[in-house]
Amino acid sequence: MPELVSVEAVTRQFPLDHNFVSALLSVNLRVVSGEFLAIAGPSGSGKSTLLNLIGCIDQPTSGRILIDGVDTSTLSPSRLTALRRLKIGFVFQTFNLIPVFTAAENVEFPLLVQGVSAADRRTRVTAALESVGLSSRANHRPDLLSGGERQRVAVARAIVHRPALVLADEPTANLDTQNATQLIDLMHDLNRRLGLTFIFSTHDARLLEHTDRIVRLTDGQVVSDSLTEKGTAAEALRHPAEFTQAPKESLSHGQVLTASL
């Protein structure tokens, strides 16, 4: 499968008083199209920073990130904006829906920004809301939706323009366990049905069993990168001829998981 995301020796430092603190230290990661990947780690481990960098809403201090083969460090701000608009969908921990828009209008927004025709927008919004099971809530504003519903609207908004990559930063942090599990399963289902690539961060260990691949971060470094049972099965179906046996655990940090892909 083609490589969608390539994180190469990326370091991100932030100024703090008169010093710098490293949120990420020489991180390497490769993600191919169609993966369903979780970035796990405790708070402050660099999960959000890594997602921000992959999502082109932040710049690495050193190293580079390639999206679909394009080195994002060489792109102008307007090209980066266009890249995000066309290729990336975002799901946020706090849903971040536009409160004055209805669910349908929120889902419609990325298409609006892309200049999609009104008729096409209607069709795609309907399909997106259907895919997250919220057709009946299309005309409700966010304040009339439950937390789980709001996040499903956010997922619909992230996938409505069929981006190559969906980034979800702690999408279940504000949900109860049942809603959190349902959301991850929904995203996984969309990943399988639509072939969308999902990268999401979480510190909830219970959700990790629902993913294909887990990258663990600690103190800004990748400490493990492994496929789960689900991931193994998925990869076996995807590459039956090449597939041998995926490593279960503990690839050393910085090592790139490509052996079985």
Added chain:
Amino acid sequence: MGKFLLLAFRNVFRNRRRTLMTLIMVGGGVTGLLLVGGFFARMFWGLRESTINDGLGHIQIFTAEHFNREEKHVLDTGIDNWRNVAASVSTGGHVRGIAPRIEFNGMLSNGVKSSVFMGSAVDPVAEQSLGFTPHLDAGRDLDTKPGGEIEALIGAGVARSMSVKPGDGLTLLAVTSDGALNGIDVQVVGIVNTGFKEMDDRYLRIALPSAQRLLQSDRVTNLVVGLDNTDNTDLVAAQMVPELNGLPQQLVLKKWIDLATYYKQVRSLFSTIFVFLGIIVFFMVLMSSVNTLLMAMFERTREIGTMLAMGTPRAWIMALFVIEAALLGLLGAIVGVVGGNLLGVLINHAGIHLPAPPGTTVPMTFRVMHVPSLMVGSSILVIVSLALASILPAIRASRLQIAEALTHV
């Protein structure tokens, strides 16, 4: 674009209390401008019409040399055959009538005391038909069918200084067109109050034939044209020029605005005051709105970050804030226009009296005119003020660091 405008419109009503306060402020500014501007407009209109109806007329016709004449020989440069001239220019549909005049100076005496006067000789019939009736404090106007005594109207100041009243006699002295001194006896029939003290101290009016006898000439100094509507002045003046050019004597016309010096001074003064007031409102709206719009921007930092993350061009974010502010301005303008007009109606209905303006003796009523151009102008002013006020918040919003904005609490 429609959805984008919808977003802007809904955002305006997001924080209703703040929007209400802004609308009250902007609407109050527009209302203030409409009331002051409407009062000034009504004052200009009243002054214009009173200036015209007090005898200035809409158009006056003179000989080309009139404005270079020597004061003592007023009729040397007068209009010959004025009846022919009047007939040739009174054919237009908007001309109500033409009144001949002789403007002249001289001295008057009661046998004990003498004083200078600024006289005006008129055709009482023509003057009355045009509504040019003097404001009398005592007595009556000149008789339209003269016979017997030569009648005269004098200003209140003249009457006071000469100690005369209606029924008393005066002697007028003036220089004839030949340069000789001539005199006639007149009987005062009325005391006029022009509203201006300086005028009242010199005012004299007699009938045209009497003045022609005094000045020994058949000429008149000018013809005063009255129209059906002041707004037709330019139209009629344009039609009259070719007519005048076809006459043997070289004649020129002056529109009322060319002759109404006092009106122009008043208008210029009050227009400057109004512009100053407009600038104050402009900055008041601008400065108070910047703070409000900045608060709105900070409250929506995370939302803006989300929109930017989704690939919304930064220019769109800027445009969103500017459109929101302009919409707020538009709504404020509507509130202000409605409020201003309602208040104007109430004020006009209340009939509030004001003291006499400086230099005049007649009190005025506080009346407000509803001027559409003023409503449009004031609305544009506040819309532009708010749009300008939004530029700083709009720039800040569009320049937000996305990652930071997304973590804003």
